[in-house]
Amino acid sequence: MTSLISARSLTKTYGDFVAVDQINFEVRKGESFGLLGPNGAGKSTIMRMIGATLQRSSGELAVLGKDPEKFGPQIRAHLGVVPQQDNLDSELTVRENLYIYGRYFGLSKKFLTPKIQELLEFAQLEEKRDVKVEALSGGMKRRLTIARALVSEPEILMLDEPTTGLDPQARHILWDRLFRLKELGVTLLLTTHFMDEAEQLCQRLIVMDKGKIMAEDSPAELIRKYVTKEVLELRFGSDKNSQYVDQLRQKCDRIEQLPDRILLYTNDGETLLTEIVGSGLHPITSLVRRSSLEDVFLRLTGRSLIE
Amino acid sequence: MKVKEAQREVSRFGALYIVEARFRNMFKWRSAIITAAILNPVLYLLSVGVGIGSLVNAKQGAGGVDGVQYLTFLAPALLASAAIQGAIDEVTFPTLQGFKWAKNFFAMNSTPITGNQIALGVYIAALGRTFVTVVIYWLILLIAGALPTGTAWLAMFVAMLAGGAFGSIMLYLTSKVEKEDFFLTAIGRLIIMPLFLFSGTFYPLSSMPLILQPIGWISPLWHATELGRYLTYGHSISGLMIGVHFIFLTSLLALGLKLAFRNFTKRLSK
Numbered sequence: 001m002t003s004l005i006s007a008r009s010l011t012k013t014y015g016d017f018v019a020v021d022q023i024n025f026e027v028r029k030g031e032s033f034g035l036l037g038p039n040g041a042g043k044s045t046i047m048r049m050i051g052a053t054l055q056r057s058s059g060e061l062a063v064l065g066k067d068p069e070k071f072g073p074q075i076r077a078h079l080g081v082v083p084q085q086d087n088l089d090s091e092l093t094v095r096e097n098l099y100i101y102g103r104y105f106g107l108s109k110k111f112l113t114p115k116i117q118e119l120l121e122f123a124q125l126e127e128k129r130d131v132k133v134e135a136l137s138g139g140m141k142r143r144l145t146i147a148r149a150l151v152s153e154p155e156i157l158m159l160d161e162p163t164t165g166l167d168p169q170a171r172h173i174l175w176d177r178l179f180r181l182k183e184l185g186v187t188l189l190l191t192t193h194f195m196d197e198a199e200q201l202c203q204r205l206i207v208m209d210k211g212k213i214m215a216e217d218s219p220a221e222l223i224r225k226y227v228t229k230e231v232l233e234l235r236f237g238s239d240k241n242s243q244y245v246d247q248l249r250q251k252c253d254r255i256e257q258l259p260d261r262i263l264l265y266t267n268d269g270e271t272l273l274t275e276i277v278g279s280g281l282h283p284i285t286s287l288v289r290r291s292s293l294e295d296v297f298l299r300l301t302g303r304s305l306i307e
Numbered sequence: 308m309k310v311k312e313a314q315r316e317v318s319r320f321g322a323l324y325i326v327e328a329r330f331r332n333m334f335k336w337r338s339a340i341i342t343a344a345i346l347n348p349v350l351y352l353l354s355v356g357v358g359i360g361s362l363v364n365a366k367q368g369a370g371g372v373d374g375v376q377y378l379t380f381l382a383p384a385l386l387a388s389a390a391i392q393g394a395i396d397e398v399t400f401p402t403l404q405g406f407k408w409a410k411n412f413f414a415m416n417s418t419p420i421t422g423n424q425i426a427l428g429v430y431i432a433a434l435g436r437t438f439v440t441v442v443i444y445w446l447i448l449l450i451a452g453a454l455p456t457g458t459a460w461l462a463m464f465v466a467m468l469a470g471g472a473f474g475s476i477m478l479y480l481t482s483k484v485e486k487e488d489f490f491l492t493a494i495g496r497l498i499i500m501p502l503f504l505f506s507g508t509f510y511p512l513s514s515m516p517l518i519l520q521p522i523g524w525i526s527p528l529w530h531a532t533e534l535g536r537y538l539t540y541g542h543s544i545s546g547l548m549i550g551v552h553f554i555f556l557t558s559l560l561a562l563g564l565k566l567a568f569r570n571f572t573k574r575l576s577k
Contacts, residue, residue, distance in 0.1 A: 051417055053413075053416055053417060053575060053576055054576055054577075055576060072421070073314070073317065073318060073419035073420070073421060074314065074419070076417060076418055076419050077313070077314045077317070077418075077419045079417070081417035083413065083414070083417070085410060087409060087410040087411050087413050087414040088409070088411070088414070089328070089332070089409065089411050089414075090409055091332055091335055092328075092331060092332065092335075096331060100324075100327065100328040100331065101414070101418065103324045103327060103328070104317070104321075104324050104325075104328075104415055104418035104419070104420045105313055105314075105317065105418050105419060106312075106313035106314060106315075106316035106317035106320070106321075106324070106419070107313055108313075148414075152418070
């Protein structure tokens, strides 16, 4: 498969601050690729460099085989960009927003009229077509921003934190739309700090922290490689948690103490819980769950994704 | 193929797509824009032109000011200042909105559109709206009998040149605003208002103390007013000064645009 994006030692510095630190990765045609990491990990900076609106400090970057520093407009003609913050034209209607954005790509009215209809259906905004953008809900604005990014039939759809700030219901509607695009074979590049978003939408992802890549693989492989199958979460009460950590440590593969709870990594959570209760310990609450990318991140960095 | 052709169109006509979007925005405000364009001259003509004019005319007698009725003297200055105000309004608000409030310039820039094209598009659209204002103003002045000569219609283009010069500088300055928009108030009170008052608008610049006259010399309004008076009632002015006024306004316009282009591109890629 050909790679649509390829970064070699890609670096961005602001004065002494290194936002992106010599990273390497490739995004192939048709895949959905994620950048997972907490705020400030350098995800948006990478997106803007790929989107040819921010110059890199050093390293190499090729987007669709071209250098974004030299061929900005030519590359941007093939990208659909969904920024972290909606930047729709709030005084224009839903339809007008799609239309003017299409015009920025030099697309004709003849092309845009059916395209806009198709996108309104896709974004489930047909009823809102003549409503001013300022009257839309957060989820609708997000869907419109995604529809807008698709107006030029881009080769790569880039989404920066697509569901941040949305309520769970709006988030699920959006995931459903993005999943549909993935099925259609659109190349997706997205950043997120939600592990479930990354697990649902990304075939392959890089886990980032402080401008560096900590790991790269499919979500399932990352979980297999870095953590056990299950996690047992125990709470003994915030001041008592630390008392039990040493005692519990021998019983499992790995243990993490968070401010409010203890995480025990094991391949069989229920059995471990029975054993612990059998040994005379009585946690206030206990929960057995499957390991997630959150656990991978914790393992790799010692910190939570959302702080 | 389709994409490739479309892309070539954008590199050539990108600014016009921005103009199209801006016009769509302005169209939402069409009644406010037209109402202001009519009320502004009518109110000025009634209060200053007729009201103060009757005092001035009574005092000056048959000679009037600069050899004409006060309203005739005042007309080109009002026309140019309306053009300046219109251009300022239409470059400052979209630019603040584009960079700060709605950040839609960043949306434009994530397409093949460049920073230069955004700046140029906003600028051309502002001048388009200004032209509507100027034509309405001119017609009202004509009806009021303040435009006696056959060359008076050319004053519209001189006014546009003043709006263009001021507008390009304001486009640049607004693109530099990072913090709050008190900037606009400051510009209005500390620059535009003084220039309006000291540019030979209400009386000849020469009747002011010499020490205050340089304010007029650096003001696009004064240069446009001098040219306007020459065109609307034959105000006496040397060929050299016509050249000076014209070159001053066009240079300012070009300088402002050049700086705006550079800063738009810089700010979008920060």
